[in-house]
Amino acid sequence: MELTKLITASGSLVRVAYQSKETERTMSLFEKGRAKSGRRAKGARNKLSVAFLEAFAADFEEHGAEVIKIVRVEKPSEYLKTAAYLMPKEFEITETRLMEIPDDELDAFIEFARRRIAERALSLASREGETAH
Numbered sequence: 148m149e150l151t152k153l154i155t156a157s158g159s160l161v162r163v164a165y166q167s168k169e170t171e172r173t174m175s176l177f178e179k180g181r182a183k184s185g186r187r188a189k190g191a192r193n194k195l196s197v198a199f200l201e202a203f204a205a206d207f208e209e210h211g212a213e214v215i216k217i218v219r220v221e222k223p224s225e226y227l228k229t230a231a232y233l234m235p236k237e238f239e240i241t242e243t244r245l246m247e248i249p250d251d252e253l254d255a256f257i258e259f260a261r262r263r264i265a266e267r268a269l270s271l272a273s274r275e276g277e278t279a280h
Contacts, residue, residue: 219226245253 215226218229248256
């Protein structure tokens with residue numbers, strides 16, 4: 148049996164076995180007449196995910212809180228990355244009490260809030276002006 152190197156489109160090296168140069172490949176990336184599934188075997192990812200999560204859960208049971216504390220102290224940027232990763236990427240608000248308030252009341256509240264913010268800004272600016280003199 149002869150081995151031939153084959154470079155795939157992704158650049159990975161695959162060794163393909165030939166029985167002889169005259170006969171077809173015994174093992175190939177694309178076999179004639181075979182349905183193209185384009186995916187891994189059914190359940191392969193689930194088995195890996197389950198095994199990983201079980202191992203991770205067991206490790207966390209034994210070392211979890213202690214490791215989290217160490218990472219928070221020694222690598223705060225990694226700690227924050229992990230915390231951010233665990234947060235939901237999107238928040239979907241389907242119902243709120245604001246939906247019960249009529250639009251004209253919401254508009255009045257928004258206008259009130261804008262006036263209060265402007266008044267505070269003027270107040271802070273005048274205080275800063277007094278301390279500068």
